[in-house]
């Protein structure tokens with residue numbers, strides 16, 4: 001079932017230059033000093049129930065703007081956006097019962113109160129049945145390890161504790177879709193792991209649709225099944241994580257430790273980026289098919305003491321996909337890539 005539908009979405013912000021009183025009055029009848037920023041430019045995608053999508057991109061790519069439009073905080077300038085068939089900015093209340101949101105730098109918990117009190121408030125707002133509320137709170141507080149800390153005023157909690165308490169708040173009303181905008185920002189490795197573990201569990205157990213924005217690709221690797229890369233308001237790439245991992249567009253790196261002082265470079269290596277330092281021969285970007293050939297050739301011409309093969313990890317592959325597509329995307333001036341990998 002399709003839960004999110006975005007068609008030709010464009011968002012233009014008006015940024016005002018200069019803050020003097022004169023300029024502010026002038027703006028009442030003239031557009032002088034008004035600068036338009038196109039944060040999203042003709043973006044289209046859809047998301048099905050139960051999908052877990054990672055939205056990535058460099059600073060200013062348009063990730064937060066997308067999330068704000070999907071949650072109804074902002075209105076699109078052009079295009080059609082539907083969440084559960086509703087227009088998010090017009091049916092915010094209706095949609096709020098079915099969505100949850102976590103913004104890494106904002107909180108929906110009352111600062112001076114224990115999170116537990118805010119949970120009670122959310123229960124009333126969302127009209128959650130007493131028994132269901134208790135069951136959910138027991139489950140989330142256990143998985144998020146907040147049983148004790150949820151009774152302390154939120155202002156006394158550490159960043160990681162606050163974020164765990166925040167996640168609990170976002171899930172208590174049983175949302176079907178949850179938006180997370182940089183939830184791991186500033187978290188230490190243990191808090192981050194706990195949070196990602198929670199998201200994975202909730203995704204598998206409760207089949208919640210998760211839309212996650214982050215700068216940390218390991219978050220996406222852990223939680224998301226699909227990746228959308230945004231760049232300057234356009235979609236550069238949209239494919240499943242499996243497709244990303246199965247492309248060995250980014251080759252491996254092979255490092256040979258040689259006994260002979262003068263390395264003999266076979267033809268198969270000459271066609272690849274390679275470097276020699278002391279008795280190490282480093283060969284980069286070796287495609288999956290070429291690995292056996294390079295190994296055989298280097299071994300036949302040299303006395304090899306050791307070999308290290310570094311396969312590209314998820315981060316390398318995504319980085320490469322971004323770099324390969326960004327220039328072509330800008331030249332074409334359109335959403336470049338959708339559906340399958342094959343640059």
Ligand SMILES: Nc1ncnc2c1ncn2[C@@H]1O[C@H](COP(=O)(O)OP(=O)(O)OP(=O)(O)O)[C@@H](O)[C@H]1O
Nearest residue numbers: 013014015037039058059060061062063064065066
């Ligand atoms: N309220 C605003 N007024 C004017 N311009 C804005 C406003 N909010 C965002 N922008 C601009 O829109 C573009 C997209 O911003 P957005 O916050 O969506 O990017 P992002 O991908 O979330 O970036 P980051 O990773 O830095 O959080 C940027 O150029 C930003 O400067």
